[in-house]
Amino acid sequence: MSVIVNPNDKLIGLVDGNNFYVSCERVFRPDLIGKPVAVLSNNDGCLVSRSQEIKDLGIKMGVPAFQIQHLVKQHHIHLLSSNYSLYADLSARMMSVLETFTPTVEVYSIDEAFLDFTDVYACRQDPIAYAKQIKETVQRQVGIPVCVGLGPTKTLAKLANFAAKKWQQTGGVLNLSDQTRREKLMKIVPVDDVWGIGRQLSKQLNPLGIYTVWDLAQQSPQKMQQRFSVVMARTIMELNGISCLDLETIVPDKQQIVCSRSFSRKLTTLQELSPAMAEFACRASEKLRQQHSVTGCATAFLRTNPFAEHEPQYQRAASQKLHYPSQDSRIIAGIVQQLLKEIYRPGYSYQKCGVQLSQIQSHTAPEQLDLFDSQQTLESPQLMQTLDQINRRFPKGIAIATTKIDQTWKPKAENLSQRYTTDWRELVTVYCH
Amino acid sequence: MPVFPFKINTSDDVLCLSPAIAVFKPAQRPVKYRLPLFAGKVSAGFPSPAADYVDKTLDLNDLLVQKPAATFFVRAQGESMLGAGIHPNDILVVDRSLKPMSGKIVICALNGELTVKRLVFDNQQWKLRAENPVYPDFMLTDELELVVWGVVTNVIHAL
Numbered sequence: 001m002s003v004i005v006n007p008n009d010k011l012i013g014l015v016d017g018n019n020f021y022v023s024c025e026r027v028f029r030p031d032l033i034g035k036p037v038a039v040l041s042n043n044d045g046c047l048v049s050r051s052q053e054i055k056d057l058g059i060k061m062g063v064p065a066f067q068i069q070h071l072v073k074q075h076h077i078h079l080l081s082s083n084y085s086l087y088a089d090l091s092a093r094m095m096s097v098l099e100t101f102t103p104t105v106e107v108y109s110i111d112e113a114f115l116d117f118t119d120v121y122a123c124r125q126d127p128i129a130y131a132k133q134i135k136e137t138v139q140r141q142v143g144i145p146v147c148v149g150l151g152p153t154k155t156l157a158k159l160a161n162f163a164a165k166k167w168q169q170t171g172g173v174l175n176l177s178d179q180t181r182r183e184k185l186m187k188i189v190p191v192d193d194v195w196g197i198g199r200q201l202s203k204q205l206n207p208l209g210i211y212t213v214w215d216l217a218q219q220s221p222q223k224m225q226q227r228f229s230v231v232m233a234r235t236i237m238e239l240n241g242i243s244c245l246d247l248e249t250i251v252p253d254k255q256q257i258v259c260s261r262s263f264s265r266k267l268t269t270l271q272e273l274s275p276a277m278a279e280f281a282c283r284a285s286e287k288l289r290q291q292h293s294v295t296g297c298a299t300a301f302l303r304t305n306p307f308a309e310h311e312p313q314y315q316r317a318a319s320q321k322l323h324y325p326s327q328d329s330r331i332i333a334g335i336v337q338q339l340l341k342e343i344y345r346p347g348y349s350y351q352k353c354g355v356q357l358s359q360i361q362s363h364t365a366p367e368q369l370d371l372f373d374s375q376q377t378l379e380s381p382q383l384m385q386t387l388d389q390i391n392r393r394f395p396k397g398i399a400i401a402t403t404k405i406d407q408t409w410k411p412k413a414e415n416l417s418q419r420y421t422t423d424w425r426e427l428v429t430v431y432c433h
Numbered sequence: 434m435p436v437f438p439f440k441i442n443t444s445d446d447v448l449c450l451s452p453a454i455a456v457f458k459p460a461q462r463p464v465k466y467r468l469p470l471f472a473g474k475v476s477a478g479f480p481s482p483a484a485d486y487v488d489k490t491l492d493l494n495d496l497l498v499q500k501p502a503a504t505f506f507v508r509a510q511g512e513s514m515l516g517a518g519i520h521p522n523d524i525l526v527v528d529r530s531l532k533p534m535s536g537k538i539v540i541c542a543l544n545g546e547l548t549v550k551r552l553v554f555d556n557q558q559w560k561l562r563a564e565n566p567v568y569p570d571f572m573l574t575d576e577l578e579l580v581v582w583g584v585v586t587n588v589i590h591a592l
Binding site: 028030031033092093094096097140141142143420421424427428429430431432433 | 500501502503505506507508509510511512513514515519521524525529530540542545546547548549563565568580582
């Protein structure tokens with residue numbers, strides 16, 4: 001049977017890494033292939049990525065690690081701390097491989113990207129063969145298994161990807177350009193699996209007799225827009241093959257940068273909090289410089305553990321506008337220390353603190369210099385550039401002194417793998433024996 | 434991206450954060466006087482005759498890395514590949530985009546370990562050959578599914 005494709009239809013793909021974090025770990029740990037592996041969130045808290053073997057054991061996403069301790073022993077589960085340097089690097093590699101298949105790529109998250117194949121002749125000719133080639137190339141070159149979903153809209157591509165992941169018979173590749181196939185699938189997929197619907201919305205849809213994706217696709221977009229929102233109307237149109245969402249290929253710079261962590265132990269004194277705050281300020285400034293931006297406003301916040309109900313609770317935040325937008329670690333860290341002194345109250349056990357930078361704008365030509373402003377005298381883009389260069393070659397090589405006073409607050413990462421791809425000292429070992 | 438844990442109300446020149454807030458206002462911005470500034474470099478004298486011949490500088494990446502997305506660096510341990518010039522502690526450049534062919538030095542996963550060997554097709558038989566007479570060849574049988582991790586393209590050896 002040949003599929004008749006309207007030449008005006010778009011052809012959108014969604015490529016998504018399978019169990020991305022676990023797959024990243026397995027690239028350098030072939031011994032973990034076929035074994036139950038999960039990656040934990042910051043501070044070794046909850047499961048954020050699960051291998052198929054873990055899913056088969058019925059262990060749910062987001063479960064706290066301590067709740068499955070008995071299963072860990074019983075099934076020899078490998079629980080790993082999250083190694084974001086590794087995941088970010090492999091993600092960038094995956095995206096750059098995807099760019100060889102179409103010039104139009106929207107990096108949607110660390111492990112998924114939308115690709116526009118509308119004008120890619122080879123893909124139009126044989127979408128499945130092209131998608132398989134993508135899957136094989138990413139697997140071979142980067143080592144990450146992916147699934148590819150295709151469809152005339154982003155929402156359908158996402159649905160196709162969902163189905164390709166769920167049903168092994170697809171071989172990890174599915175095209176939903178064909179209407180009959182689309183109808184068949186939509187009738188068996190619950191509505192909460194549609195991109196943007198989720199469990200909360202589906203609770204409101206079920207009383208209206210909408211249980212499957214097909215039920216939703218049959219609704220009138222206008223009526224549903226009145227009842228819900230324009231987003232809902234768009235979703236319905238997209239499910240019917242009418243493209244309403246374009247690919248966003250230009251990544252906007254982040255408008256807010258937040259750096260915060262939960263502590264491995266409770267901190268009570270200003271002396272303990274200060275190094276953590278200084279580190280967050282430096283990291284936030286570094287991120288700011290990476291996107292060539294400056295910030296106009298810095299915020300410091302801290303809080304106690306909201307789950308420790310018997311302990312006194314306190315949370316507070318404060319902000320300060322900068323005289324001149326800056327990206328200098330020293331200036332930002334200095335302001336954050338002042339803010340910390342303002343919001344800190346003795347007598348509480350703090351569990352988390354952090355820094356937020358806002359009013360971010362791109363770093364263009366400096367404004368007219370002000371002869372008498374001390375902040376500007378201190379400001380040194382060259383120094384910051386040098387600092388970043390040194391730290392790229394020798395990670396954490398240079399830091400503001402405050403950050404090194406006390407590092408015992410650092411979140412737990414007891415099972416952290418090496419930074420195989422971003423640090424010369426941590427390369428994977430290959431054996432000649 | 435983590436969600437900022439506090440509600441933010443933006444007023445004109447300060448951010449107010451709930452619930453109890455300390456707000457700091459910066460000192461009034463001083464009045465600015467705009468003065469003309471000479472932009473650009475003013476050069477004098479004879480222009481350099483070499484200016485037209487400036488090439489880019491040599492970059493080792495051009496020599497060692499063909500496909501950055503597929504290239505990984507790994508560190509060798511052990512002496513079975515001495516004959517191929519791979520010494521303990523050397524850094525190997527591995528290109529995962531290359532097809533593993535007979536005669537190539539490859540990295541493969543053997544018993545859950547990343548191993549370096551030369552891949553050879555000899556006498557109708559695929560094998561993994563060590564480059565050191567002390568180490569035996571490893572025969573590849575049909576039932577064994579060998580996953581080649583990547584093809585080694587260069588050795589970086591410190592003297």
